[in-house]
Amino acid sequence: MTTLNTTRNSSAANSQLGSGFAGSLALHGAVAALLLGWAYLVHSGQNWGDATSTAGAIQATMVNAIPLPPRQPTDPDNVLATEAPSPAPIAPAPKTVEVPKPDAVPVPTLTARPAKVADRNTPAPPLHPQPEKIDPNKAQTGEASGIRLAMSSTQNRAGTISVSTTDGAFGTRFKYYVDQITQKVASQWYTGMLDQQASGHRVYITFQVERDGSLSHIQIAQRSGDNTLDQTALSAVQHIDTFPPLPDAYTGTHINVMYYFDPPPRP
Amino acid sequence: MQSKTRKFRQSPSTSRSTVILVLALAAVLALLGAPAYAQDNVLVGTNQGAASVRIAVADFKPLAADEQTTSFKRTFDATLYADLATAGIFDIVSKSLMPPGSPGAPSEMQVQGYANAPASASFVAFGSLGVVGDKLVTNGFLFDAKNVQYPQVLAKQYSEEATDDSARQVAHRFADEIILRLGGGTPGIAETKIYYVKVIGSGANITKEIWMMDYDGANQHAITHLGAISLSPRVSPDNSRLAFSSLGRNGFQIRVYSLLLGRMVNFPEVGGTNITPAWSPDGREIAYSSSRTSDPEIWISDAGGNLARRITSFRGPDMSPVYNPRTGAQIAWISGRTGLPQLYIMNTDGSGVQQMTDGGYATSPSWSPNGQFIAFAWDRKYGPGAPGGQDIYVMEAATKKWTQLTFDSGRCDFPSWSPDTRHIVYANSPDGKPEHTRIWTMLADGRERRALTGPGADMPNWSWK
Numbered sequence: 001m002t003t004l005n006t007t008r009n010s011s012a013a014n015s016q017l018g019s020g021f022a023g024s025l026a027l028h029g030a031v032a033a034l035l036l037g038w039a040y041l042v043h044s045g046q047n048w049g050d051a052t053s054t055a056g057a058i059q060a061t062m063v064n065a066i067p068l069p070p071r072q073p074t075d076p077d078n079v080l081a082t083e084a085p086s087p088a089p090i091a092p093a094p095k096t097v098e099v100p101k102p103d104a105v106p107v108p109t110l111t112a113r114p115a116k117v118a119d120r121n122t123p124a125p126p127l128h129p130q131p132e133k134i135d136p137n138k139a140q141t142g143e144a145s146g147i148r149l150a151m152s153s154t155q156n157r158a159g160t161i162s163v164s165t166t167d168g169a170f171g172t173r174f175k176y177y178v179d180q181i182t183q184k185v186a187s188q189w190y191t192g193m194l195d196q197q198a199s200g201h202r203v204y205i206t207f208q209v210e211r212d213g214s215l216s217h218i219q220i221a222q223r224s225g226d227n228t229l230d231q232t233a234l235s236a237v238q239h240i241d242t243f244p245p246l247p248d249a250y251t252g253t254h255i256n257v258m259y260y261f262d263p264p265p266r267p
Numbered sequence: 268m269q270s271k272t273r274k275f276r277q278s279p280s281t282s283r284s285t286v287i288l289v290l291a292l293a294a295v296l297a298l299l300g301a302p303a304y305a306q307d308n309v310l311v312g313t314n315q316g317a318a319s320v321r322i323a324v325a326d327f328k329p330l331a332a333d334e335q336t337t338s339f340k341r342t343f344d345a346t347l348y349a350d351l352a353t354a355g356i357f358d359i360v361s362k363s364l365m366p367p368g369s370p371g372a373p374s375e376m377q378v379q380g381y382a383n384a385p386a387s388a389s390f391v392a393f394g395s396l397g398v399v400g401d402k403l404v405t406n407g408f409l410f411d412a413k414n415v416q417y418p419q420v421l422a423k424q425y426s427e428e429a430t431d432d433s434a435r436q437v438a439h440r441f442a443d444e445i446i447l448r449l450g451g452g453t454p455g456i457a458e459t460k461i462y463y464v465k466v467i468g469s470g471a472n473i474t475k476e477i478w479m480m481d482y483d484g485a486n487q488h489a490i491t492h493l494g495a496i497s498l499s500p501r502v503s504p505d506n507s508r509l510a511f512s513s514l515g516r517n518g519f520q521i522r523v524y525s526l527l528l529g530r531m532v533n534f535p536e537v538g539g540t541n542i543t544p545a546w547s548p549d550g551r552e553i554a555y556s557s558s559r560t561s562d563p564e565i566w567i568s569d570a571g572g573n574l575a576r577r578i579t580s581f582r583g584p585d586m587s588p589v590y591n592p593r594t595g596a597q598i599a600w601i602s603g604r605t606g607l608p609q610l611y612i613m614n615t616d617g618s619g620v621q622q623m624t625d626g627g628y629a630t631s632p633s634w635s636p637n638g639q640f641i642a643f644a645w646d647r648k649y650g651p652g653a654p655g656g657q658d659i660y661v662m663e664a665a666t667k668k669w670t671q672l673t674f675d676s677g678r679c680d681f682p683s684w685s686p687d688t689r690h691i692v693y694a695n696s697p698d699g700k701p702e703h704t705r706i707w708t709m710l711a712d713g714r715e716r717r718a719l720t721g722p723g724a725d726m727p728n729w730s731w732k
Contacts, residue, residue: 067356067689068689068710172416174417213452244450244452247420248421249419
């Protein structure tokens, strides 16, 4: 009886302990689930560095608008284009020289035979008339400046007068200045708004640069057929406050610039 | 966050460098009929992209071998090299890569030697200097190394009194001429000044005076000797006056120092705390924060301190106003109307209020001279134990897109733009203690940071020109 009692009591105590343990487990589980769920609900979509409207994504035009040259792109896999120092090369393990056994027979080394020398020199081949080298029929590029056609002409009673072009004119004499114009306009052209489907060719913009570097008479000289290209090109030039002052050695009052924009290649 | 921001920042350069720059040019000398309207025609084109200009600076040739000339030449060479190297637009040729000898005149110059590897320079600056009579005469030239036929870009002669300081100023002026010609028409900043607060003493005896220095940290000297706490110096657009707030008998008041007269000029004192002055770009008005009506609000008065009008009226502190230097029609300022201080912009009549930041703790805005960006100090996760610290950020005013410029270098504050929008000067304290604060400069994209002063310098303000 006592034994039975004991057994019953112990089993009741066991079941009590079991239910208490299960309750405790359930309570802890619920608290953990509450914490995790709360953390998920509160912080979902707020991770640091996410491309949300307030997080740190930056538009490509921003750095472009600060008048600094572009920084070199770095690539951690390319040792020549990374900012991290390359790891030092692994030092080779010292080679161990095998000590020859005392009873080893040395392997005979073959000595090269002396090269045969002809007792007479080879006679020179007979001279044939060589065919004349003909210059390929192609445009001369790079070696000399191309032929420049007159760019403006005027009609009068006698006929057509063409303005003669001297090759030592502005573009050659002040090439650095033309490069400045090229770079400044290029850095102001935002291609993000270009229509990717449009088939434009090349838009020509003309403007004047005065002696102090200011711009005037900005207009589209020839449309490209793609309105987005025309407008981005026009606003690129309109964005510019000033170019450098015209070179001191230049005597004219202003220069006329024709600037063309090619659409970027389709990916 | 850090790596992400860096990655995003690289994308424009990658896209720009992939597209090849196409250049074609043709020129017509159209002198026909109207020589008064002489002009040239230039045909230029591009797809995209621009490369930084590689420039070599040859040591100038001394015109005499005396000790004075040698000393001036050393100053001049070092200053010119540093000006061009820190301009942010040049890739400068190391002196060890340049051909030997120092050409002093165009006839002695062989540009081919500079254009070839290893110098591979596109431009070379050279010249000569020497003491003639009691004047320091400097001849400076800039040659286009890629244009063998017509290499000369610039020729300048300077004649200044023979002192070490004028050798440095002549180098600054010559550097500015080069930067104007090769930097897309933006004037250089080598002749600009930086005004700042110098912390003298410590503890109860601490005083803060207004000091100034050249843009490269040279020539540091005191301006005010008030023996008081003077804060936030702001120079007027014409460099004639300096406004700052100073602690006197009536609390913090706006005070104005005339740099032309060399003394304080009158600015009326009003009740409350008056701090953080800002000049309008035309120099006719000063905006500042005043608590004369018990709540710090933004007030605008004329340059003499009269006709003050209040332009903010919300409960909560409003301070640190700064005008849009391009238009003068907008003000960016810091307001605590929603709790922690945030960056706002509005029109100068108080209309069109926009909140720019929506979290953290933002202070000390500075509007870029081209009107496009606002630099400010921001602690994005403000609070005890929050990650990060106070760093310098730049926000595009139109899009509210921002980028972080300083990382993990301690408390950064008081950014101020250079007149060419290429540099930002700021105060940094590695451990947050004011006596350890130094003034640093960096390019506007966060590169090439370097300290300009020793410890104890704070609140820099770059002059307008």
